[in-house]
Amino acid sequence: MxxxxxxxxxxxxxxxxxxxxxxxxxxxxxxxxxxxxxxxxxxxxxxxxxxxxxxxxxxxxxxxxxxxxxxxxxxxxxxxxxxxxxxxxxxxxxxxxxxxxxxxxxxxxxxxxxxxxxxxxxxxxxxxxxxxxxxxxxxxxxxxxxxxxxxxxxxxxxxxxxxxxxxxxxxxxxxxxxxxxxxxxxxxxxxxxTIKKTTHRVAINDNDFLLEIDAKTKANDQTIYVDGFTYPFKIHWPKNANEKALKQVTEHLDNFQKFISSDKVSKGDEYSQWIDAEKFTKYFWLQEFSKNLDAYYTSSFLIVRENGLVEMGPLWDMDAAYGYPGWDVNATIPTDGFRQKKIWLLPFFKNKSFSQYADSIWKEMSPIIKNYADSITSIGMLLEHPYVNEEKKWHKLESSLNPLHHKGYSSYTNAYTDFRNWYINRLDWLDKNSNKLNLKI
Incomplete structure (x- = not known):
């Protein structure tokens, strides 16, 4: 050698x-x-x-x-x-x-x-x-x-x-x-x-909580469970939280879940006492736009502030999105309805003022999302050369049998073009239907 x-x-x-x-x-x-x-x-x-x-x-x-x-x-x-x-x-x-x-x-x-x-x-x-x-x-x-x-x-x-x-x-x-x-x-x-509490990453206060909805927690992870929510929450901050802290955040999220399940969620603006509406809504729309199979199941981060407000984010692990086949056929089709049917934010859409607010947020996001469609092509073109090495090593493009690969492509250009087409079709559908989500609850 x-x-x-x-x-x-x-x-x-x-x-x-x-x-x-x-x-x-x-x-x-x-x-x-x-x-x-x-x-x-x-x-x-x-x-x-x-x-x-x-x-x-x-x-x-x-x-x-x-x-x-x-x-x-x-x-x-x-x-x-x-x-x-x-x-x-x-x-x-x-x-x-x-x-x-x-x-x-x-x-x-x-x-x-x-x-x-x-x-x-x-x-x-x-x-x-x-x-x-x-x-x-x-x-x-x-x-x-x-x-x-x-x-x-x-x-x-x-x-x-x-x-x-x-x-x-x-x-x-x-x-x-x-x-x-x-x-x-x-x-x-x-x-x-990586996602961690620090001044230049997740810049939260010592008394805030950084959590992750994670159905795949491991034995040594520190977790809590919330009444009415299926999956555990992994504690990322505070590190090695004591019993008092665990009880505090669990009780708060239990009460949050009770509020969502009550008639109060559909009336007035009490929701603003529970969530950072802008951050919550933008996170929701990006997960809905991408039809991410892992959303609110695993790799879904949230912050619970000391003042009680819940924020969704940062975003993490989006490879099971944008038409990834997985276990849900609906998720593969960009024009086949809404994806996020059983998550926290949906009950808020029963509230007329919140529903109108969320639709206005989507209308702000849509042009930005549209502008990124061309980035798929430009960055894909820049990866064409290194992808020759990638494909020579892993031979994955045409594969459709691996549990992680359900669709084959004749070229890398076809792979990123397929992503771009799905992206554009999904954007067009949501632009026409974003104000109808409250009718689907």
């Missing part, structure tokens, strides 16, 4: 990484030196133990126009589960040279069905110290999302960018990269912020 390797030369590294229009950031200096290349034979001293770079063998999967992240685990240990944090090193590469220093971190698996059913795994990484990649604010914790079930690779990206523009709720920044793990190519990934 031959490795691409680097030798220091006395120059200044001034390369700018441009991440598919997601924002550009200056690459870091590497000891004030730029790099040259030569071949190193297989029996040479392992590169990463002595020099300030990690090896990358890109002879089979060459540079394709987006940044590469190279990760090497300790002793090349395999990542076998979602619990074991394995020490590792990470470096960002551009076309010909490293774009960052070597950074130390731990890595583990992440995801639910994607971890169980997908051969292409997603990962959670945690740096030893706070790091900034691709111009995003420094933090220790990040995610590498495989997007294996989404043949367009664009559903999470478009959704996060869209929600960021529509709502003032913080939502993760996201960048496309190609991943090399222990010198093996892994494919196109979304490098993204």
């Amino acid at each position: 031959r490795y691409r390797a680097v030798r220091p030369l006395p120059l200044l590294l001034g390369i700018v990484i441009c991440c598919l229009g997601l924002g550009c950031s200056n690459s870091e200096r590497i000891d004030n030196e730029v790099v040259a290349f030569w071949d190193i034979e297989e029996d040479a001293t392992p590169l990463s133990t002595e020099l300030n770079y990690l090896p990358i063998d890109d002879s089979e999967y060459p540079y394709a126009g987006i940044p590469r992240i190279v990760i090497e685990t300790e002793n090349h240990r395999e990542i076998k589960d979602r619990e074991t944090e394995i020490p590792a090193k990470l470096q960002v590469w551009g076309a010909d040279a490293p774009e960052s220093e070597v950074m130390e971190l731990t890595i583990r698996g992440r995801g639910n069905s994607s971890w169980t059913h997908s051969p292409k795994k997603s990962y959670k990484i945690k740096f030893n110290t706070k790091e900034s990649l691709f111009g995003i604010h420094k933090d220790r914790e990040w995610a590498l999302i495989a997007n294996y079930a989404d043949k367009s690779m664009l559903k999470n990206y478009i959704s996060y960018k869209l929600f960021h523009e529509i709502s003032d709720t913080w939502n993760p920044q996201i960048h496309f990269i190609e991943l090399y793990l222990n010198n093996n190519y892994q494919g196109i990934y979304a490098f993204t912020e």
